[in-house]
Amino acid sequence: MQGHVWKFGTDVDTDAIIPARYLNTSDPVELAKHVMEDADPTFAQKVTEGDIIVARKNFGCGSSREHAPIAIKTAGVACVIAHSFARIFYRNAINIGLPILESPEAAEKIEEGHEVKVDLTTGTIFNLTTGETYQAAPFPPFMQTIMDKGGLIGYVQWRLQTESSTGPY
Amino acid sequence: MGMTIAEKILARHTDQTVVRPGDLINAKVDMVLGNDITAPTAIKEFRRIGVETVFDKDRIALVPDHFTPNKDIQSAEQAKLLREFAREHDITYYFEVGRMGIEHALLPEMGLALPGEIVIGADSHTCTYGALGALATGVGSTDMAAAMALGEAWFKVPSTLKFVFNGKLNRWVSGKDLILYLIGKIGVDGALYRSMEFCGELIDALSMDSRLSMSNMAIEAGAKCGIIAPDQTTLDYVTERAKRDFTPVYADADAEYEKVTTFDGADIEPQVAFPHLPENTRGISDVGEVRIDQVVIGSCTNGRMEDLRTAASILKGNKVHKDLRVIIIPGTQNIVRQAMKEGLLDIFLEAEAIVSTPTCGPCLGGHMGILAQGERALATTNRNFVGRMGHPGSEVYLSNPAVAAASAITGKISAPEEVL
Ligand code: SF4
Numbered sequence: 001m002q003g004h005v006w007k008f009g010t011d012v013d014t015d016a017i018i019p020a021r022y023l024n025t026s027d028p029v030e031l032a033k034h035v036m037e038d039a040d041p042t043f044a045q046k047v048t049e050g051d052i053i054v055a056r057k058n059f060g061c062g063s064s065r066e067h068a069p070i071a072i073k074t075a076g077v078a079c080v081i082a083h084s085f086a087r088i089f090y091r092n093a094i095n096i097g098l099p100i101l102e103s104p105e106a107a108e109k110i111e112e113g114h115e116v117k118v119d120l121t122t123g124t125i126f127n128l129t130t131g132e133t134y135q136a137a138p139f140p141p142f143m144q145t146i147m148d149k150g151g152l153i154g155y156v157q158w159r160l161q162t163e164s165s166t167g168p169y
Numbered sequence: 170m171g172m173t174i175a176e177k178i179l180a181r182h183t184d185q186t187v188v189r190p191g192d193l194i195n196a197k198v199d200m201v202l203g204n205d206i207t208a209p210t211a212i213k214e215f216r217r218i219g220v221e222t223v224f225d226k227d228r229i230a231l232v233p234d235h236f237t238p239n240k241d242i243q244s245a246e247q248a249k250l251l252r253e254f255a256r257e258h259d260i261t262y263y264f265e266v267g268r269m270g271i272e273h274a275l276l277p278e279m280g281l282a283l284p285g286e287i288v289i290g291a292d293s294h295t296c297t298y299g300a301l302g303a304l305a306t307g308v309g310s311t312d313m314a315a316a317m318a319l320g321e322a323w324f325k326v327p328s329t330l331k332f333v334f335n336g337k338l339n340r341w342v343s344g345k346d347l348i349l350y351l352i353g354k355i356g357v358d359g360a361l362y363r364s365m366e367f368c369g370e371l372i373d374a375l376s377m378d379s380r381l382s383m384s385n386m387a388i389e390a391g392a393k394c395g396i397i398a399p400d401q402t403t404l405d406y407v408t409e410r411a412k413r414d415f416t417p418v419y420a421d422a423d424a425e426y427e428k429v430t431t432f433d434g435a436d437i438e439p440q441v442a443f444p445h446l447p448e449n450t451r452g453i454s455d456v457g458e459v460r461i462d463q464v465v466i467g468s469c470t471n472g473r474m475e476d477l478r479t480a481a482s483i484l485k486g487n488k489v490h491k492d493l494r495v496i497i498i499p500g501t502q503n504i505v506r507q508a509m510k511e512g513l514l515d516i517f518l519e520a521e522a523i524v525s526t527p528t529c530g531p532c533l534g535g536h537m538g539i540l541a542q543g544e545r546a547l548a549t550t551n552r553n554f555v556g557r558m559g560h561p562g563s564e565v566y567l568s569n570p571a572v573a574a575a576s577a578i579t580g581k582i583s584a585p586e587e588v589l
Contacts, residue, residue: 011357011446015554019561020533024236024243026210038556058358058391062554063533064293066210066309087362087393088293092309142193142323152311153217156318160220 001078001099001120002128006047007112008055012039013062014089018071020063031067032074049076052118054110056082060089066096073098079118081125081136083107094143097151101125103136110134120147171421173329174396175364178304178418182287190328190427198228199303199413200281201316202290204272205233207309209250211291214314223258224320230262230281230290231255232272235529240536270501270527273297273469277381278501280410284399284417289313289322294469294551296392299384300377301407302399302417304364307388327364327393328427334371336434341585343479344379345471345549345569347371348386348395349440350432353450361391363427366420371434372397377406378475385470386551389447441547441582442567445555453572459582460492461566463546464573465558467498467525468532471549474507476570481513483574483585484520490580495522496538498530522577534558540565547576 016039018031025031036043053072059082060068069092072080079099093100099120106125110116114129123138139147149155172180172187180188182196203211208231215223223229231251236244255263262281269275273294276282284302288295291313298305308322316322334347347367352359365387375383380397387395397403399417407415441456443449466472466480477499489495497517499505505527508514517524530537532550540546540559545566548558553565566582575585 013552013554015534015552015557019556020206020535021556023206023533023535024241024247026206026213026247038561058361061357061391062293062552064207064291064295064307064309066207066291066311069309070210084358084361086358086391088307088309088388091312095309095311095315140193152315153214156218156315160218 001050002115002117003050003052003078005052005054005110005112005114005116006043007110008039008053010056011058011061012055014060014065014068015062017060017068018065023065023067026067028070028074031071035071035075044075047075047077050078051076052116053077053080054107056107057084059085061086064088066092069093069096069098081106094146095152097147099147101136103134106134106136170425171423173364173424173426174366174398174418174420175304175327175329175394177420178285178287179324179326181418188326190326192326194324194326195321196287196324197320198289198316198322199286200228200230200288201313202230202272202276202288202292202295203313204235204292205237205244205248205251206235207291207313209247210310211313211317212250212254214311215317218314218318220318223317226259227261229260229317230276231260232264232269232275233266234269234271235533236535237528238266238526268502271469271472271529273385274472274500274504277301278410278503280407280412283407283411283413283415284403285415289316293388294385296387296394297381297385297469299387299394299396300380302396302403304394304396306394327362329364329366330360331366331368331426331429333429333431334367334369334434335431336371338371338374338434339438341439341571342437343569344375344383346437346440348383349442349447349450349567350437352386352390352447353440355390357389357446357448358391363392365390365392365395367395367397373400376475377402378473381473382470386447389551439569439572439584441572442553444553444564444566447551447553447567453584456582459566460545460580461547461576461582462493462544463538463540464493464495464577465531465538465546465548465550466570466573467500468550469500470551471570472498472500474504476549477504477508477513480570480574481516483571483588484522484577485516487520487578487588489521489577493577493580495577496525496531497522498525499527501527531558547573547582549573
């Protein structure tokens with residue numbers, strides 16, 4: 001995947017990603033209209049299909065609301081790269097099939113407006129604007145399988161059908 | 170090499186005898202929780218899985234507490250999804266308005282989170298039950314859906330950070346202050362992906378209510394859980410309420426910790442977290458002049474009996490400052506009744522505070538006390554992110570109930586000593 005970068009800072013919390021005042025619905029399209037609103041009120045208008053979010057440490061801290069990765073994914077964001085992710089956001093992203101990568105170097109060096117290409121299977125991030133390459137740890141096989149099945153629900157369906165167990169579940 | 174409490178609890182819920190930090194495992198869960206914000210998505214996802222029934226109707230708790238009593242039509246629709254799902258699957262622990270409470274005040278009170286158990290909840294403050302010696306952790310709605318179907322969840326075994334609190338508690342210092350102090354020291358990602366264990370003389374001396382407020386905020390340090398080993402205080406609390414058999418779990422003597430940090434009670438005074446992160450803490454003596462518009466005493470952090478008793482002891486015979494409003498939210502129906510019996514509600518009303526039915530309400534900027542632009546609240550809640558309690562241009566400060574009550578009287582953030 002390849003896309004235009006939007007850059008955010010440290011400790012972007014889930015209230016900034018999708019404020020609680022919009023949580024009286026769980027409709028992804030409604031949620032996406034307010035994505036990142038309290039971090040950047042114009043973001044939902046600017047973001048286009050295939051864009052990439054890059055942030056610094058502890059992205060997605062705070063509440064367990066899956067509405068946060070859902071809003072990001074539904075808004076068309078192809079991938080989130082950060083120095084680190086808060087743990088519930090991390091699991092939610094995997095469970096709903098939103099690709100995420102942890103790379104302190106990429107989080108440091110990629111700027112807003114850069115064009116970035118990502119190879120999810122190897123975890124390699126190419127900065128097409130500066131020519132640099134950064135390496136993130138690829139997903140462990142189990143998490144990769146969840147992603148390949150389109151998220152945890154697809155994975156559980158597959159597990160129930162095949163009764164195979166290649167890792168957790 | 171031995172195991173920490175978290176490792177041991179996880180191992181006991183798998184078919185392995187030993188688990189190590191970093192292992193990806195699949196574990197059985199003892200309880201699965203969801204609320205009116207997270208469960209609707211979980212229910213939708215559960216239906217997609219295609220199983221006919223839930224794994225165990227006695228091990229799922231559905232608590233409509235965030236926007237209930239329903240604040241608007243949309244929230245009413247979400248709450249209705251829970252109610253209908255609970256009926257369809259004959260869920261034992263669905264708590265309707267009138268029987269409900271703020272989920273993390275309610276589950277311990279009902280004996281539905283117990284020592285040695287794994288409890289997952291589609292709510293980040295599920296970590297509260299670590300105070301009871303459970304491995305309790307927040308997950309998302311999809312995790313909740315899968316767990317409702319299978320009774321299992323995937324985990325990455327966390328490494329453990331041990332925090333030892335020695336010495337004696339200073340006056341007006343509670344579990345809330347210990348955890349705010351700790352977060353101030355290590356930061357909001359200081360325990361990212363880790364299990365925290367709290368121990369030491371100060372912890373031994375804490376009441377159950379105070380311990381619950383402490384473990385409640387483990388997530389504010391980024392942790393997966395914040396566990397206190399069960400002792401007599403824990404067993405006294407759970408034995409009379411437990412809805413199931415349970416087995417307390419303790420760390421092995423040779424358990425391996427990633428790090429051990431020691432604090433001394435003498436250094437810890439009541440804490441205040443400044444906007445917009447729980448790590449921006451200061452001791453009450455360093456706060457300076459901060460005028461406030463609203464005080465909120467409640468939430469899953471500080472809406473229990475001990476909190477209300479403390480607040481009442483300070484508000485008794487005083488009036489709320491004329492430029493301020495005070496909203497007091499007991500955590501559960503039982504707490505409301507107990508506070509009524511003890512005369513606390515009278516004290517609050519006499520002081521010109523309002524008392525609400527149990528709800529998360531203003532804690533997450535839902536309803537029942539939203540802030541306008543430029544307004545400032547002092548709250549006994551757990552998060553002070555931008556916009557958390559209303560307008561993105563408002564501010565939230567966090568403290569314990571004693572400081573909140575004293576500040577309600579003076580109109581600015583104040584130590585309890587200032588009004589006594
Ligand atoms: S009281 Fe606040 S922190 Fe606790 S569960 Fe409710 S919204 Fe979340």
